[in-house]
Amino acid sequence: MSRLQSRIEAHQRQIVADLARFHRSDLYQLSTVRVLGSHHTRPEFLSKLFGPLLVNGQEQMLPEIFRRLDELQDKLAKLGIFSHLQVSLAATKENPRGIKALVNFVKRGQFFLKTLTNVGNGKGALTGLARARNVFGQAEVFEAGVGLGNKTWARGQVRAEVPLLAARAPAKLAVNACEHDLSKFVSCNETVKGVAAKLKTGYGAHELSYDLTTHTIGSLLPGASDRQQLLALT
Numbered sequence: 001m002s003r004l005q006s007r008i009e010a011h012q013r014q015i016v017a018d019l020a021r022f023h024r025s026d027l028y029q030l031s032t033v034r035v036l037g038s039h040h041t042r043p044e045f046l047s048k049l050f051g052p053l054l055v056n057g058q059e060q061m062l063p064e065i066f067r068r069l070d071e072l073q074d075k076l077a078k079l080g081i082f083s084h085l086q087v088s089l090a091a092t093k094e095n096p097r098g099i100k101a102l103v104n105f106v107k108r109g110q111f112f113l114k115t116l117t118n119v120g121n122g123k124g125a126l127t128g129l130a131r132a133r134n135v136f137g138q139a140e141v142f143e144a145g146v147g148l149g150n151k152t153w154a155r156g157q158v159r160a161e162v163p164l165l166a167a168r169a170p171a172k173l174a175v176n177a178c179e180h181d182l183s184k185f186v187s188c189n190e191t192v193k194g195v196a197a198k199l200k201t202g203y204g205a206h207e208l209s210y211d212l213t214t215h216t217i218g219s220l221l222p223g224a225s226d227r228q229q230l231l232a233l234t
Helices: 005-020 041-056 061-077 226-233
Strands: 029-034 059-061 082-091 098-106 111-120 122-131 139-149 150-163 169-181 187-199 207-218
Touching: 029 041, 029 061, 041 098, 059 061, 059 187, 061 082, 061 098
Parallel strands: 029 098
Antiparallel strands: 029 059, 082 098, 111 122, 122 139, 139 150, 150 169, 169 187, 187 207
16 A cells, blocks of 8 residues: 555544544444445345345444445455545435445456466475365355475365355365375375364354365285384274
């Protein structure tokens, strides 16, 4: 962010603070939320986010409206599907105490693809990462990664993240698998598979998670130790 942009935003925050201080006892009705630039995002998903802001048409004091707008802007930023968002207020023509909120979005790219090649010290690896955001219009994230190499033969991971409870609780599910070539050390190969599920809430730093990982020893060579042979049988 440039110095000029920082000064402009600081000046805007000061204006908002002065406005809230001078009109803190006045009541206003926030009746409408107009959303611009929310392409590929479902209206019913956005209505769950904006619903608490309207409070059933009840009149509110200006500081309370600003507080709810700040909470909404923070929640929208955490979704990760917008590169820029701006929330502003404007007076309505029908009601002298009526206010409408204008929410302007600039969405992030829906699809991301990255590949990387590493060669050196007798090792070679090729990795790839693909990510899709907001495909079904509810701020979900799908990610898949794969890796191939001469030491770690194959590695893959699939991850999905979906916001629950009107974006207050992100849920994550990840599935991964990896196969290592350990023939130079213990005369065998190792396969690792795992599943992880997480639910994180915004009420403090609480996170509920569950992880399941399995290890498999196989492709034994004649030089494998008795312990490795026993692990391969279990």
